[in-house]
Amino acid sequence: MKRRVTLQFSGCLAALLISGYASAKTELSALFMSQSAYSESDIRAMTADYEKQHPDVHINLEFVPYEALHDKIVAARGAGSHGYDVVLFDDMWPAEFSRFNMLKDVSADFTPEIKSKIFTGALNTVTWKDKQYGMPWILDTKYLYYNKAMLAKAGITTPPTSWAQVIEDSAILKQKGIVKYPLVWSWSQAEALICDYTTMVSAFKGGFYQDGKLTFTSPGALKAVTFMKASLDKGVTNPNSNEYLEEDVRKVFSNGDAAFALNWTYMYNLANDPKQSKVAGDIGIMPAPGESPGDVASMNGSMGLGVTQASAHPEQAWNYITYLTSQPVQNNYARLSLPIWKSSYQDPAVRQGQEALIDAADKALNVMLMRPIIPAYSQLSNMLQQRLQQILMGQTTPEAGMQEMTKSAARLR
Structure with a gap:
């Protein structure tokens, strides 16, 4: 009888320890679109690699059609722990989002050196009134x-x-x-x-x-x-x-x-x-x-990734974003969306098999007209x-x- 009670106690203790370990993980929620640019499988693969490097973080991914993306972000505003930590946004939305203080201002993270390495059109994606509200991620045009x-x-x-x-x-x-x-x-x-x-x-x-x-x-x-x-x-x-x-x-x-x-x-x-x-x-x-x-x-059809004001874990959310938008990760997934980094376009691994696309992009990405931007x-x-x-x-x-x-x-x- 004593042995059975001891075993039951040990099992409960193990369950509590496992539960405690799981709860120790930082849970992030990220919203992406399931339409063009990076595929859902690519984003899941990038995220899995990130979680391997950061075992204390788990990211819950949600994918919606582009047409639902804006309203999803707005609807989650003020949802607190039930909202999103990371959101994908189009280049027209920072004007509106800044009016309602929906995204973190990350201007301090954009040094002149970093800005010089990114295409101007990509940087414009996350900029409103000289402030940056995220990191450009999808650099795109038609x-x-x-x-x-x-x-x-x-x-x-x-x-x-x-x-x-x-x-x-x-x-x-x-x-x-x-x-x-x-x-x-x-x-x-x-x-x-x-x-x-x-x-x-x-x-x-x-x-x-x-x-x-x-x-x-x-x-x-x-x-x-x-x-x-x-x-x-x-x-x-x-x-x-x-x-x-x-x-x-x-x-x-x-x-x-x-x-x-x-x-x-x-x-x-x-x-x-x-x-x-x-x-x-x-x-x-x-x-x-x-x-x-x-x-x-x-x-300019570019999009950026931002940290919401409601995020309970803004530092971890920003760390996840900087990983996804880093040059090595973008170069590795350059088959569906080209990198925001200028020097990537001379990288043989990025060019291989899509030289015609890179040559077209080299001309087009420097003359991108913005859609009319208002709040x-x-x-x-x-x-x-x-x-x-x-x-x-x-x-x-x-x-x-x-x-x-x-x-x-x-x-x-």
Whole structure:
């Protein structure tokens, strides 16, 4: 009887010791997106490596579609221990988040030396009013992908050097019956549409501000949406683009149902993977062209990682972020998202097998146009998505739609 009681006591003591050890671990919650850039499996692998190096830390990962990311972060505000410690955020959100004191100001960690090693466009991702609210992580813009075999079959010997030539080449491809809709875009009523539109505003040398005020009626801004609508009217853009997100674009292009596509970095290696693509080996990539031959268009689609004000473990959260964004880790996972570090682009291991992508990035990452940044960006984006869709669907003209958009934007704060 004594022996049984002793064994039971020993078992309880062991359970308490194990429980105590488990509770001694710092628990962090991190929110990521399950869409483009780094894959969920890559982020889990990075995190597992971090936890091996930091056995006293355990990180609970949550993945949501990009469209749910902003609202998830906002909804968790003030949730205390039930909220997130680390969040992935888009480059437009620090303006809003700083207004409500949602992210830690980490400006003190950005020495001039560190800033000099990071692309300016990446640094802009986490900056609002000269303060940094996180570490840039996903450095991205949209590129023009093209199918080399389709172009060759049509007798087109060189890739287009302007958007006018893209339309001309698309008309040839369509006329010769090589592909029904040569162009495919992500024009669903979502942020993806704003990204494509911003790329085209850059292409037509436009901007979103005039005399310090938001405007969508500048010549470049009007030319951009007029071009988008015209490509639909001419029958060279897949009409389903109005319902597509980036993954839809990737699948259509990888299936051989488009000759041209505008998409993020991550598509390059996936479209070249024979297990996931029927056109692997025929993929061409270049910076998005401009209005004139040789011009480069680019928009800032970068994202950062930040520590929330509600985090109970801000030091450990920041340590985790600095690990994920470190140059060795980013270089090791450079197949779906390129590093924020300038010197990485000369690293043979980063370049190998994706030289064309690196060469395109080297040109595009230095001229990235920011989307219109205001604290009320979420409302602005929703309004702009609706206006652009109305224009693309022929419910209003580019001039009338953008005039109304400018008036509506003036009422936002």
